Amino acid sequence: MKIPSNNVGTVVKHYSDQIGSLYPQKEANAIIWLLMDDLFEINRFALASNPDLRLSESELLLIHKACKKILQNIPVQYVTGKSEFFGLQFKVNESVLIPRPETEQLAQIIFKELPLQPVRILDIGVGSGAIVVSLKKNRPDCILYGCDISSTALETARENARIHETDIHFFECDILSNAAVKLIPDVDVIVSNPPYVCQSEKALMRSNVLQNEPHDALFVPDDNPLLFYKTITGVASERLSSEGKLFFEINERFGEEVAGVLQKYSFTNISILKDFNDKDRFVKGEKE
């Protein structure tokens, strides 16, 4: 990858074209500008106001290395080590799922439904900690818990809680194990965005997700797609306070089935909510 000049405009065009071989051109442009901003705090406006802006040799090397990773199919969030969620910046790495815009929508739904008085909230499968940290940041009066089977994900979640100066109780727990229910505290709200992609849906996924994001965070067996919903609803029926709320992010194919699980456990006010793409994406319900 020989760069014809150190002029910022030329460098951006050069890498944007290269990245355009992997991503749609609009996305490729967004990626190169995200890297320029992250590495050198240079944005489109800086270039527009100074078209002669140049990079030093060491800066050229840095952008070259970052673009090389993008061309190796690594998601830009893992290259920068950062992802934006609920207006906050989260540290991410290969041990956590990159938080998705749909999950941000889930956090918004929960935030709007929180009562005025402080409540106890648990996220099962906390990953990077994006949901719990965002909720705690906006409702410091609430008590937040987060658990995950992955100790490395928990390390990242703890780091994000520290960065955002939020006090959150994290603990390791395999929610599918028999011991789980004993580890789960009594709470008023449970949220989970568990693994929900069926193995057979792999073919529909982007290769950079498949090659880089943790499979334990993504996939469930084809013959048991409701595995996590059944288990978590069972745990929620024991650990939620009366009128406590349960919120799930779901596979768009299984809205009715997940709602059926909540019904089976006698939850009330059950609804299936759509995401911004008009797909069934969330199920919520209330304990009797």
Ligand SMILES: C[S@@+](CC[C@H](N)C(=O)[O-])C[C@H]1O[C@@H](n2cnc3c(N)ncnc32)[C@H](O)[C@@H]1O
């Ligand atoms: C889809 S990710 C969600 C991460 C984060 N809450 C978010 O929304 O961005 C699912 C998470 O569940 C965790 N997980 C997978 N199996 C689990 C299990 N048996 N018990 C607890 N957590 C589990 C994964 O490690 C992963 O962090």
